[in-house]
Amino acid sequence: MSAVRVGVFGLFGSGNLGNDGSLQAMLDYLRAEHPEAVVDALCGGPEVVAARYGIPAKRLNWYRGEYRTASRAGAIAAKGLGKLVDVLRTGAWVRRHDVVIVPGTGVLETTLPLRPWGFPYSLFLLCAAGRLSGARVALVSVGAGVIGNRPTRALTRWSTRLAAYRSFRDVQSRDAMRAMGVDTARDEVYADLAFSLPTPPRDEGHAEVTSSLPTPRRSSAQRPRGPVCVGVMDFHGSNDDRARAEEIHRRYLDGTTRFVRALAEDGRPVRLLTGDELDRPVVDAILDAVDSPLVTAAGTASLEDLMKETAAADTVVATRYHNLICALKAGTPTLALSYSAKSDTLMAEMGLGEYCHPAREADADRLLEQFRELEGRSAELRRILSERNLAAARRVEQQFAALTAALFLTTAPTHTSREAR
Structure with a gap:
């Protein structure tokens, strides 16, 4: 049987140290506990991720100016076209994996300015593609908040419902998703993944x-x-x-x-x-x-x-x-x-x-x-x-143990058969 193929997804390599730290924590876990796994990324800064973390990486969005404000007609049209192209790109990437992990970060919150057709749309495409293809999408120790904007709220709610596994980094995140209509009865709270990183003397x-x-x-x-x-x-x-x-x-x-x-x-x-x-x-x-x-x-x-x-x-x-x-x-x-x-x-x-x-x-x-x-x-x-x-480090250890039990002990590699179809 082929090795389990694992994808990591997020705005990594884009200049935010918290996002990159969450990726580092997840890669440390995968390399220590699942060294046989074949890992690659769909992310914001693929060149940075490939050079810094030594894994293959693809750009999250087809349109390179996705997170720049579009004012001219050409840029607006390119953004619109990118949304359609990303449906195919994301679906094709997800199909090549057995497990796709969104490691930490505040992917289910809008504490900073955020448009619904930016990252919330990308996350929805990921979770929908996972459900359709059979790849198990995991939201691991993520942050969440109650979202007021109705399109963003709807995309975030559906993304969360479509994920095969989810856990939260604090109780208020889980409570926020429950308040938005998501059944969180089986979802656990652990701690931010960064608490697993080594501390300098x-x-x-x-x-x-x-x-x-x-x-x-x-x-x-x-x-x-x-x-x-x-x-x-x-x-x-x-x-x-x-x-x-x-x-x-x-x-x-x-x-x-x-x-x-x-x-x-x-x-x-x-x-x-x-x-x-x-x-x-x-x-x-x-x-x-x-x-x-x-x-x-x-x-x-x-x-x-x-x-x-x-x-x-x-x-x-x-x-x-x-x-x-x-x-x-x-x-x-x-x-x-x-x-x-x-x-x-x-x-x-x-x-x-x-x-x-x-x-x-x-x-x-x-x-x-x-x-x-x-x-x-x-x-x-x-x-x-x-x-x-x-105590926080112990909670992250428990998170990784739960992730292994939920995704790796029950996941048989199937990407070879998918690619053959």
């Missing part, structure tokens, strides 16, 4: 990251204070906030900038972190506005890099969900500039629920109050995080 990361930082100003009576990581985001609100997007962004940027400036004026080294290529303009705006040698930008190409940065910090203040995961996993006291329920849920699960601040209402003065309170409890919170990280 704190001392190693501290030596590597802080060696080039300026020495903070302090009196002889003050204890030495390490750097603060501030994870920023090109934040414009959710899918339902399009009318207020620029106002929300200005408020977020102003509050974050004032907070960073206050830290620098207090002599604290600040490392600005991103989680997506889209976040770079926010970093540049803060650097221009603060103009201090104590404020520097970190170059991060993976969740491993992010974890090294956060492990080197005394404290982390971050917006993006996987920036928070990296900081919490590194055991560093963390304050969330929260933009959705998933961040609040994560912080509560890790024992830091009181240290959330709404990203839409970024208030530098209140942030500083919460930050100082957080630092005052640093030793206690590090002990709590150590315990919670062990």
Whole structure:
């Protein structure tokens, strides 16, 4: 019998470190537990995925400008044609597999601006093709939220119903799908797949990251204070906030900038972190506005890099969900500039629920109050995080064991016969 053929599906290789970290976690599991599996990807950045992860990869969408705004008639027509071509492309790709896995990420939510005919449509094509061809599509430890936009809601609901296996990374995600009419009685909750990734030792990361930082100003009576990581985001609100997007962004940027400036004026080294290529303009705006040698930008190409940065910090203040995961996993006291329920849920699960601040209402003065309170409890919170990280890692191990039982122990390779038909 031929080896089981496994496809992985998602917006990998497109510049989002959280998406790529979820892919890395899944590939680590497949290589350790199912080394015989033949793995390839249908993804956003196939060249990056092939080079970085060593697996064959195809582009998710036929039209290369799928995620750019189309204003001219030619671009609009090309997008429309791409939707039709993608039906055939996705179906042909799915038919070549026994199992197709969507590993983690918030594929069932609209916490950021999202059009229904973008990724929600692609996910629906995947799940429908799996049901028609017999390939088992698995949504593994995914994030979800209640969706207001009716076309997006319908596509997401049908995608979830058509999947052969699904699990969620938190209870609020499962509850959101139940609220949208999906029967989740048999669906389990585990943890975000990134909790299975290795954590760098704190001392190693501290030596590597802080060696080039300026020495903070302090009196002889003050204890030495390490750097603060501030994870920023090109934040414009959710899918339902399009009318207020620029106002929300200005408020977020102003509050974050004032907070960073206050830290620098207090002599604290600040490392600005991103989680997506889209976040770079926010970093540049803060650097221009603060103009201090104590404020520097970190170059991060993976969740491993992010974890090294956060492990080197005394404290982390971050917006993006996987920036928070990296900081919490590194055991560093963390304050969330929260933009959705998933961040609040994560912080509560890790024992830091009181240290959330709404990203839409970024208030530098209140942030500083919460930050100082957080630092005052640093030793206690590090002990709590150590315990919670062990529990989260165990839940991901349980997820992988459940995935093996559900998909691999009952899946006979059938792709050879499919291709022959």
